[in-house]
Amino acid sequence: APLTFTSQNRAVTSDDYSAIIKKSFTNIDSISTWGGEDNDPPDYGKAYIAIKPLTSTVLTTAEKDQIKDTILKGKNVVSITPEILDPNFTFLELDVFFKYNPNLTDRSSSDLQSVVRDTISDYNFNNLNKFDGVFRHSQLLKNIDNADPSIQNSTVRPRMFQNIPATTNITTNNFSLTFTSPFYQSGESTKHIISSTAFTINGEDHYFGDEAIAASTKRNVYVYKLVSGVEVKVVADAGELDPVKGTITLNNFVPDDTTAIRITVIPNSLDIAPKRDQLISIDSTRVTINPEEDTIAVSGSAGT
Numbered sequence: 001a002p003l004t005f006t007s008q009n010r011a012v013t014s015d016d017y018s019a020i021i022k023k024s025f026t027n028i029d030s031i032s033t034w035g036g037e038d039n040d041p042p043d044y045g046k047a048y049i050a051i052k053p054l055t056s057t058v059l060t061t062a063e064k065d066q067i068k069d070t071i072l073k074g075k076n077v078v079s080i081t082p083e084i085l086d087p088n089f090t091f092l093e094l095d096v097f098f099k100y101n102p103n104l105t106d107r108s109s110s111d112l113q114s115v116v117r118d119t120i121s122d123y124n125f126n127n128l129n130k131f132d133g134v135f136r137h138s139q140l141l142k143n144i145d146n147a148d149p150s151i152q153n154s155t156v157r158p159r160m161f162q163n164i165p166a167t168t169n170i171t172t173n174n175f176s177l178t179f180t181s182p183f184y185q186s187g188e189s190t191k192h193i194i195s196s197t198a199f200t201i202n203g204e205d206h207y208f209g210d211e212a213i214a215a216s217t218k219r220n221v222y223v224y225k226l227v228s229g230v231e232v233k234v235v236a237d238a239g240e241l242d243p244v245k246g247t248i249t250l251n252n253f254v255p256d257d258t259t260a261i262r263i264t265v266i267p268n269s270l271d272i273a274p275k276r277d278q279l280i281s282i283d284s285t286r287v288t289i290n291p292e293e294d295t296i297a298v299s300g301s302a303g304t
Contacts, residue, residue, distance in 0.1 A: 014038075017047055017072070017082065024071045027053045027063065032131035034276055047076065050085045050131065050277035058086040087279045090160050090180040092135065092272070093264070093286035094120065098144060098154040099294035105150035109291045112148055116289050119147040124282040135280050137270035152294045158272065161264040161286075166199065166255050175239075175250040180274045181267035183243035193219060193243055197262040199255040201225075206234060208250070208263065210241050218242050223253050243268075 014033040022028060029052045036046035049067070053059055059067075064084045072082050100112055107115065123140050127133055137156060144154040164175045183193050190211070198205035201223070209231065210219040219242075223235035239250040248263065255261075274280050 014047065017049055017076070020075055021049065021051075021067060021071060025063075025067055027055060027059070029054045030130035030132075030279075032276060039276070045080060047080050047082045048085060048276070049082060050087055052087045052130070052279060057089070059084065085277045087131075088178060088277045089279050089281055090162060090272075090274070091281055091283045091286075093159050093161060093283055094288070095157040095159075096120070096144070096154065096287065096289045097156075097292065098290075099152045099292050099297075100148070100150040101152055101294050101297040102150065103298060105148055107148065107150070109293075112150070112291050113289045115147050116144055116151075116154075116291075117284075117287065119143050120282060120287055121284060124284070128280045128282060131274060131277075131279060133274065133280055135272040152297055156270075158270065159264050159266055160272070161262050161283075163260045163262050164250065165258070166253075166261050167258055168254060168256065170252065170254045173251060173253055175248075177248040177250070177263060178278070179246040179248075179265060179267075180278045180280055181269055181272045182246045183241075184266040184268045185243050193265060194221065194241055194248065195264045199259065199261050200257065201234065201253075201255055203256065206253075206255075208238065208261075217244055221248065221250060 014035050017033045018031055021031065031052075032050045034048050036043040036048065039046070039048060051059055051067075053063070067084060068082055076082060096116060098112075098116060100109075105112070120140070123143055127139070128135060135158065137158070140156055141154050144156070145151055160179050160181065162177050162179070164177070166173055185193060192209050194208055194210045196208040198207060200206065204225050206223050206225045208221055209224050210221050213220050218240055220237065221239035221241050222233050223238045224231045224233050226232070235253050238252050239248065241248050246265075248265075250263075272280060
């Protein structure tokens, strides 16, 4: 209400756009607005709007036209052009480990797994899937530790991934992926930063890998197959990876079928914050939970 009053039904600042759209458009779960000067790269003369709708993951073309041509028409500054973007999802897969004292609970190991899984699902629902939803590592650990009195400690290892809908036509296999965090680098130039699920070329499994580029912080992406456990490059130039910006471009590859390919990287921080059109969501199907009995809590130093 204060934002709506301040805007006086005029779209001048990014907050004005948000207030006006919320007032007249109901299919909004979360909204993010920013000026072209804050875009990457800067795009002056534009006002950017990203909306996650209530009923799906993206707005329809008709809904976008309704916002631009009806709701915002006559309210925004003439020299500013509104652009409506779809949310850019970065999905998280989690390896979760926790130790528990069986003397403090009637629940079995599998029961505790279910409790922890529900805790992670609640955290995802309440804290993520919105434009200001930050994945806070310590907060999730605290929730897991408090899920049952028997849980002594926990560890969570997050990885980020996006899926690309590859086709069998090389001209349509051009993808630009932007993740919500820079990528972790081990310091070993020969170690891959990117990993992918297998995709077939000529009936054989292939994968994406990456290698250092001389005198550059960026890395070259290539396609390889394994022959007796040894990498054999099939496509030497299949894109580029920028670990500092958290971006990956992919091209020059043609799989045998249209099975989606999952691209996975490790974030350089355990806290992951989205910006502009980015959203974070934990994929519940890719959460691995590993309970372990805390032998020290049960048997003291003899259990070490």
